[in-house]
Amino acid sequence: MPATSKAMRDSHARVFDLDVLSLRELNQALHNLAPGSNETAWEVLNPKGSHSVAVGVDQPVSIDVRGSVGYYCGGMNSGSTITVHGSAGPGVGENMMSGSIVIKGDASQYAGATGKGGLLVIEGNASSRCGISMKGIDIVVHGNIGHMSAFMAQSGNLVVLGDAGDALGDSIYEARLFVRGKVDSLGADCIAKELRPEHLELLQGLLDRAGVTGVKPSEFKRYGSARTLYNFNIDNADAY
């Protein structure tokens, strides 16, 4: 193949149409990427609610998904930049390690569950259990989140520009939760906390990374762990 032609091909996104090719072929091609590959731009057409689109990608490529996806899109992502131009089903970005995932629409339940790192941005609303058991991931939701979000959250930051449903942060360890709107109720051991200068600075950084403009960090309230569940209280022994 002439060099010019190869260069031209590399300058364009590699397009995978899921009406034509299988999901397995897409994910295998993504997993076959070697470090330093020139195939850095990918485009996925007609996802039509497919499960597990672009899971386990471990190279710093960018992937644009044109349409809505089903379960577990971008799961275990390590370093890639995934943009879903639609909505995402349950478990988007589950156990993400690094990189970023942007959902232009809404996300279903347990978005970013158990995520260890990276940034998950949901430009619409997220459903229940957003950030459940998060372990270091940063999640920014432009809209609202559902009930039981940040359940047993361990570390990382959850930023919500809208409202939060019932039992926010139930049994939380050390993650930071920032909510701009109302919270229907707080879960066990989750309390409102002071918004100190270091938190304002952290929030500004997260809003900048998530492309949020016109919103001030001071508009948020911070919630976190009261740390009363860390050790067993012998007075509660009768309950067991």
Next chain:
Amino acid sequence: MCGIVGLFLKDKALEPKLGAMLSEMLVSLSDRGPDSAGIAIYGATSGNEAKITIQSPKPERDFRGLDAELAKALGAPVSIAVKSTHAVVRTTPDKVDAAREALQSLRPDIRIMGAGEAVEIYKEVGLPEAVVERFDVRKMTGTHGIGHTRMATESAVTTMGAHPFSTGADQCLVHNGSLSNHNNVRRELVREGMKFETENDTEVAAAYLSSQMAHGKNLGEALEGTLSDLDGFFTFVVGTKNGFGVVRDPIACKPAVMAETDQYVAFGSEYRALTKLPGIDNAKVWEPEPATVYFWEH
């Protein structure tokens, strides 16, 4: 796991395509439940005809000559349309109860899937595609319908354990989840006089709704009652003669997504089920909120 779908048409122009649209929706969710599948379709009503959908393990033996024998027993006209293991018996509305009794004595092996003015119910063991093909569902017309593909948890994989369950005239229900207090609720409903065909938890939910509506509640009010009276995991999709309803338990871990346009309201366990509907790209798409009743009526 299970997959459930529902489609309520607002645009009469789509009515000839109801069976085809609902079939595509259900087949797209086949991998959520390979055990059995079923579909309930609400067709046009004339007001002077009732339909009873029956099923037989030996259709050739049981359906032969049944129309004449049943007409004689009832003293009323009867027609029977056979579709594989199922058949739709048509007679006058005042003869439905008598027909149920006569059917059981004329053909003891026949099971009644459901009855009413509008509904026809088809369900069998097998994948959705096989069930849709067997009953020629794609050619069916109607105003609304619901469907289910089952991964069994609470009772055996049999025709009668498949959804939809129908426990009242033109009422039926499909369910994703499992109920934990169904034995208690069944006992209470039996005391009220309700009859059960199976040990299945979903049949109890269907009978609960039938009982509530028999006491004068509308579909929305009856669905509201499930939130306090039924314990367990559920997303229910329910059909009545002119209505269609959805409710999820307060924990709402069973998935649900809905779409609405000027032409229809659609329900799917996943977005995959909705992708072939007309105008889906511009539809309002949302997840039904937990512990919130949604219903539409014609």
